[in-house]
Structure formats: structure tokens, C-alpha cells
Amino acid sequence: MDDRTALAERFETDRSHLKAVAYRMLGSAAEADDALQESWLRASQADLSEVRNLTGWLTTVVGRVCLNMLRSRRTRREDPIDAYDRTSGPGEGDDPEQEAVLADSVGLALLVVLDTLAPAERLAFVLHDMFAVPFDEIGTLLDRSADSARQLASRARRRVKGGGAAPVADLARRRRVVEAFLAASRGGDFDALVALLHPDVVLRADRSVVPTPEPVVVRGAHTVAQGAMAATGRALFTGIALVDGSVALAMAPLGRLRLVLGFTLVDGLITEIDVVADPDRIRGLDIAVLED
Incomplete structure (x- = not known):
């Protein structure tokens, strides 16, 4: 040979x-x-x-x-x-x-x-x-x-x-909720999404997300869940990440970060979602791998 x-x-x-x-x-x-x-x-x-x-x-x-x-x-x-x-x-x-x-x-x-x-x-x-x-x-x-x-x-x-993460127990609680949100978004499970959201949840998205002339603000569990249902394609390229020390979702087609969803939780329910797509804001985020 x-x-x-x-x-x-x-x-x-x-x-x-x-x-x-x-x-x-x-x-x-x-x-x-x-x-x-x-x-x-x-x-x-x-x-x-x-x-x-x-x-x-x-x-x-x-x-x-x-x-x-x-x-x-x-x-x-x-x-x-x-x-x-x-x-x-x-x-x-x-x-x-x-x-x-x-x-x-x-x-x-x-x-x-x-x-x-x-x-x-x-x-x-x-x-x-x-x-x-x-x-x-x-x-x-x-x-x-x-x-x-x-x-x-x-x-x-x-x-x-990464560094500066929240305490392990808090991360675990947040991770369960955020993973459930991602699973429901990928699966198109409207009822499961609503169950994770506070009735008065507020979603804020910067101008680069849609894009729009002004930032978008959406209120209410059903309205926010409907928006998540419309983004199931994006959810394919979305995963759990540690962003500025907290559990978040990162959308990264081809491994290149395009959008981040940050969550505020109160008593196990999502009360706020901050959607970031502006390139300057993205570059300022500290992204790390969340340990299993």
C-alpha cells in the first residue's frame, strides 16, 4: 500500500x-x-x-x-x-x-x-x-x-x-424555568408558555429585533406567548447560556450570536423579558457556558 x-x-x-x-x-x-x-x-x-x-x-x-x-x-x-x-x-x-x-x-x-x-x-x-x-x-x-x-x-x-455567576441554587431554579420556556417555544405549546408567564409580564425588545423605529414593549401573558409561538423557527437556533452571570437564552445561527433573551423571575414566574439584538449591546454582554 x-x-x-x-x-x-x-x-x-x-x-x-x-x-x-x-x-x-x-x-x-x-x-x-x-x-x-x-x-x-x-x-x-x-x-x-x-x-x-x-x-x-x-x-x-x-x-x-x-x-x-x-x-x-x-x-x-x-x-x-x-x-x-x-x-x-x-x-x-x-x-x-x-x-x-x-x-x-x-x-x-x-x-x-x-x-x-x-x-x-x-x-x-x-x-x-x-x-x-x-x-x-x-x-x-x-x-x-x-x-x-x-x-x-x-x-x-x-x-x-465566565465569572460572577449567581449562587448555584438560584441558577438551578432559573435554569428550570428558562429551559421550560425554550422547550415550549420550540414545541409550539401555547398553554405551557402562558403557565410560565406572570399575567402582567412585560417584554421589551430593542429596535434591532424586528427592526422597528422604536423599541417594542409587549404586555400580558397571552400576548407575549403569541409572540413566542411566532418565533419557533428562531428557537431552533437558541440555547441556554450564562449572560452577565444570569441564566438567559442566546440565539446563534451558525454559532454567531444574534439575539439574547434575559429573564426576570418572581416566585417562579417570568415577570420581564428583555430581548437584545443591537450589535453594540450584544458585544457588551458577558457570555459563558452554564455548567451542568
């Missing part, structure tokens, strides 16, 4: 692993597929005479391709929020249901936090903390020392874990 045949067989054997690396680096299944295609083209033209661990070497090839893709992202996508529904999906040719399932399996909040990291930080964290790639290999990819790569991963880890 020659080197090229062995490489092709190893690439196919490791495809699911390599796509997992690419997806966590890029946050999009379609972009992960593009990264794998580019990685194969590069790998198939490389000199393999010094390669002893094909899986490890392919992982670093995919990491380098994804790093270049992240660095080439000059601006975030600014598609209208209503474009992310069940019919149109997150992008032409994408399967929104599949993207949503994949995001849930990894953790949408994690993808959101990863998207806030610098490309080098994201690479160091993903490759080391998720796929156990040694820091000396990561440093080589980044043209840095192993210690520098270790520091990058450490900074990323702090961002992922």
Missing part, C-alpha cells in the same frame, strides 16, 4: 473526528465541510515521508485550514433575524434542522463563546481542551512557543467558564 492510498483510507476513517474539529472551530456544518475539502487537497499534495501519526497530522492540517478561514472573516453576517426560520434556514442550501441538532450536541452557548475568541485562542482551546493536541504542536501551527499556546488556551478557558 502506498502513502497516498494509506492517507485516503485514514482520511475517510477519521472523517467524523476531523469534521468535529472543524465544526468546533467554525460553528457551521457547511463551513466545516468546506474546511475538510480544502484539508484533503492540501494533505494529498504534502510530503508524508516524515509523518508517523496520520490522524494527529490530519488534525493539525484541518486546524490550520480553519485558522485561516477564521482569520479571513472580516465581518459578521448581517442577515435579518427573520431569515432564520424553518423554511429558509441559516443559509442557502443548509439544513436548519440538522444545523440545530448539531449545535445542541456540542452546546450552543459554547459555540457562542468560541465565536468571541480570537482565532489563535479558539484554535488553542479547541485543539488542546477538546482534542488533546499537545501545546508544542499547537505552538508550531501558530508560529509561537508551547508556553504561548498554553496561555492562549488558558485565556479562552476563562472566557468559556
Whole structure:
């Protein structure tokens, strides 16, 4: 068996692993597929005479391709929020249901936090903390020392874990309510939504949510629940996150944060919902992963 045949067989054997690396680096299944295609083209033209661990070497090839893709992202996508529904999906040719399932399996909040990291930080964290790639290999990819790569991963880890969260017991109570709200929104369960809302609940949405000339204010459990029922497509790309130390919902198609729902609870009922989509406000939020 020659080197090229062995490489092709190893690439196919490791495809699911390599796509997992690419997806966590890029946050999009379609972009992960593009990264794998580019990685194969590069790998198939490389000199393999010094390669002893094909899986490890392919992982670093995919990491380098994804790093270049992240660095080439000059601006975030600014598609209208209503474009992310069940019919149109997150992008032409994408399967929104599949993207949503994949995001849930990894953790949408994690993808959101990863998207806030610098490309080098994201690479160091993903490759080391998720796929156990040694820091000396990561440093080589980044043209840095192993210690520098270790520091990058450490900074990323702090961002992922966040800080200043509410007490654990309070977080658990809030999480149960917010998760129930998300489940009812995804399932289109109007009665369950109403049961979670205080009769006089107030929802406030900034001008970027719809958009509208002025912020939107909606009052009353039935009216707010009707609005949630109309946004079931958005709920596909929404998950639990820790936002400024409190349990919230983050909508992030393709792993890119677009909208946050903050909740005020009194006696187990939702009394206020603050919907944030303004890019400047979004950038000012501290997003972290809520530990299980």
C-alpha cells in the first residue's frame, strides 16, 4: 500500500473526528465541510515521508485550514433575524434542522463563546481542551512557543467558564424555568408558555429585533406567548447560556450570536423579558457556558 492510498483510507476513517474539529472551530456544518475539502487537497499534495501519526497530522492540517478561514472573516453576517426560520434556514442550501441538532450536541452557548475568541485562542482551546493536541504542536501551527499556546488556551478557558455567576441554587431554579420556556417555544405549546408567564409580564425588545423605529414593549401573558409561538423557527437556533452571570437564552445561527433573551423571575414566574439584538449591546454582554 502506498502513502497516498494509506492517507485516503485514514482520511475517510477519521472523517467524523476531523469534521468535529472543524465544526468546533467554525460553528457551521457547511463551513466545516468546506474546511475538510480544502484539508484533503492540501494533505494529498504534502510530503508524508516524515509523518508517523496520520490522524494527529490530519488534525493539525484541518486546524490550520480553519485558522485561516477564521482569520479571513472580516465581518459578521448581517442577515435579518427573520431569515432564520424553518423554511429558509441559516443559509442557502443548509439544513436548519440538522444545523440545530448539531449545535445542541456540542452546546450552543459554547459555540457562542468560541465565536468571541480570537482565532489563535479558539484554535488553542479547541485543539488542546477538546482534542488533546499537545501545546508544542499547537505552538508550531501558530508560529509561537508551547508556553504561548498554553496561555492562549488558558485565556479562552476563562472566557468559556465566565465569572460572577449567581449562587448555584438560584441558577438551578432559573435554569428550570428558562429551559421550560425554550422547550415550549420550540414545541409550539401555547398553554405551557402562558403557565410560565406572570399575567402582567412585560417584554421589551430593542429596535434591532424586528427592526422597528422604536423599541417594542409587549404586555400580558397571552400576548407575549403569541409572540413566542411566532418565533419557533428562531428557537431552533437558541440555547441556554450564562449572560452577565444570569441564566438567559442566546440565539446563534451558525454559532454567531444574534439575539439574547434575559429573564426576570418572581416566585417562579417570568415577570420581564428583555430581548437584545443591537450589535453594540450584544458585544457588551458577558457570555459563558452554564455548567451542568
